[in-house]
Amino acid sequence: MTGIHLVEHAPAVRLPLPAAVGQALTASRIVEAAPDPVLPGHWRLRAGSKVGAVTFRLPGTQAFTLRITPKVPVARLFFLMGYALSPSAAPTGHDVDTAEHTEVLPAFAHAYERQLSRALGQGLVQGYRTTEESALVVRGRVREADQIRRRFGQPLPVEITYDAYTTDIPENRILRAATERLLRMPDVPHDVRRRLAHHRARFSDVAPLVRGQALPAWRPTRLNARCHRALRLAEALLRGASSEHGEGALRVEGFLFDMNKLFEDFLCTALREALAAYGGRTELQAKDIHLDHDGTVRMRPDLVWYADQGPARAVVDAKYKAQKPEGFPEADLYQMLAYCTALGLPEGHLVYAKGTEPHTVHRVRNTGITLHQHALDLDQPPNALLRDIGDLAEQLAISALV
Incomplete structure (x- = not known):
């Protein structure tokens, strides 16, 4: 796998690239890419405000990874993100452990795995989930309208709804989806990948999320308090901060932060907190x-x-x-x-x-x-x-x- 390394908002660099690779970078719109007017076979690349790592896959072409390093230290980037997601959970920035990683994706994977490990230290969180099904015995409440419409007066099966105490709840679905997503990404350190695979096995009774559908809603409570930080990171991964799509034969998969949005979210959240005193x-x-x-x-x-x-x-x-x-x-x-x-x-x-x-x-x-x-x-x-x-x-x- 070949690699391209750029720095956020740095001057354009000139690199020798196959035409298919340069065209893929142009189509992705992640960076500015154009053929060099002086040197044939070279492309001028310039990173904007997006940072992270993505892998490009084209039929008949070796996959390559684009890495974009932020100008601010990675630990500071995660403080900005953590504060924007939950001011009370990241007052000093020490809650997100990025180890010694200097690249965004390895640091995020390490931080998420640490928080996930703490969240699952006492096992998966359980909660009540409303379930509707057809059954041969009555449990919970009979859905009379559905019974009449679907069964035409027959007594069995019965259309019922009930609250089941289970691990298959929104919190665990989100954590499972984020764990599986990280396992598909490039640059996740080997030891972190191994621990994430172990955590994934613990979600075997949790239904996977359907790609393309909105994330399920969850509400912070005392019962799921140990999962809050892991859930905030998982949502950051699954909502808008990641890239996984295809345009024609081009496949792009990875994880990106938009520093424009990250700075805006942090500043507005921090300023809102500070203005509350007035x-x-x-x-x-x-x-x-x-x-x-x-x-x-x-x-x-x-x-x-x-x-x-x-x-x-x-x-x-x-x-x-x-x-x-x-x-x-x-x-x-x-x-x-x-x-x-x-x-x-x-x-x-x-x-x-x-x-x-x-x-x-x-x-x-x-x-x-x-x-x-x-x-x-x-x-x-x-x-x-x-x-x-x-x-x-x-x-x-x-x-x-x-």
């Missing part, structure tokens, strides 16, 4: 906001902070992207200006993963609107990162409540 309410991916009176131009700011029963106090947008050498992208300012105009706010805040200046202020002519651009350094300990977000929340509160 009252009001926050809405993430705010709805029902339009630029025009007719409501035809819809907008969705990442975070809007409202008074309890009143208008908006502040608007924030997260921007994780490569910065221009001379400063922040101007298009983001136009977008924030539209948000402030629609919400009737005198100030708007753009927060970047990193920038050339820690804080830039723009006073827009003829409007009375001030736009702030903040740079949040992700390459610092979790406590310091949360402290910076707390300072930003305090700045928003001072501006809104004076």
Whole structure:
């Protein structure tokens, strides 16, 4: 198996590749890929905001793996993900053990296996599951409407519904699906793969998930508390963070994080937690906001902070992207200006993963609107990162409540 290694948002690299491989990379849209205009047989590849590892399989071509390394340390990436999924479960980032792995997929597999092992230390969690079936004896409640419609007055079999105490519950179905998914992925360390295979055997009485269907819903309770962290990681793997699809004869299977989405989720969650001390309410991916009176131009700011029963106090947008050498992208300012105009706010805040200046202020002519651009350094300990977000929340509160 051949391999291609890129770094998130790094300059383009030139590599000799077969035409089929280059075309597969282009079709996947995971990275920017184009034939090199100077060297025949070479392709220029550039990674964007997606990080992780995926394997490409084409008929008649040797499979190859694309690995994209994040710029932030892997342990920091998992802290961002863990905090976004559950702030109370990852206050310092030490809950997710990534060992010494520097690549995303090996680190994730190790972290998930450790949490799964802790979750299953006392056996599989059991719970009640509502079951509907036809039976020769009455158990639970008779579904009278179904009995009449299906049996036409015959007494047997009986259409019944009952609650069964079983291990075949949503929590275990999700854990089984994530375990099986990791076992199909590249770059999972051998010792981790062996332990995952052992865990998979413990789910033999749990029904597999049907591919393409939504994940079953589960609710955090005292009874399944030992599974919460493993379930959060499993959902991150199974929902949107993974890639497993085919386009024609192309098969792509692996695990990817979109750093744009990850940074947005983390920032909005952390800022919501910090703003709770100042009252009001926050809405993430705010709805029902339009630029025009007719409501035809819809907008969705990442975070809007409202008074309890009143208008908006502040608007924030997260921007994780490569910065221009001379400063922040101007298009983001136009977008924030539209948000402030629609919400009737005198100030708007753009927060970047990193920038050339820690804080830039723009006073827009003829409007009375001030736009702030903040740079949040992700390459610092979790406590310091949360402290910076707390300072930003305090700045928003001072501006809104004076």
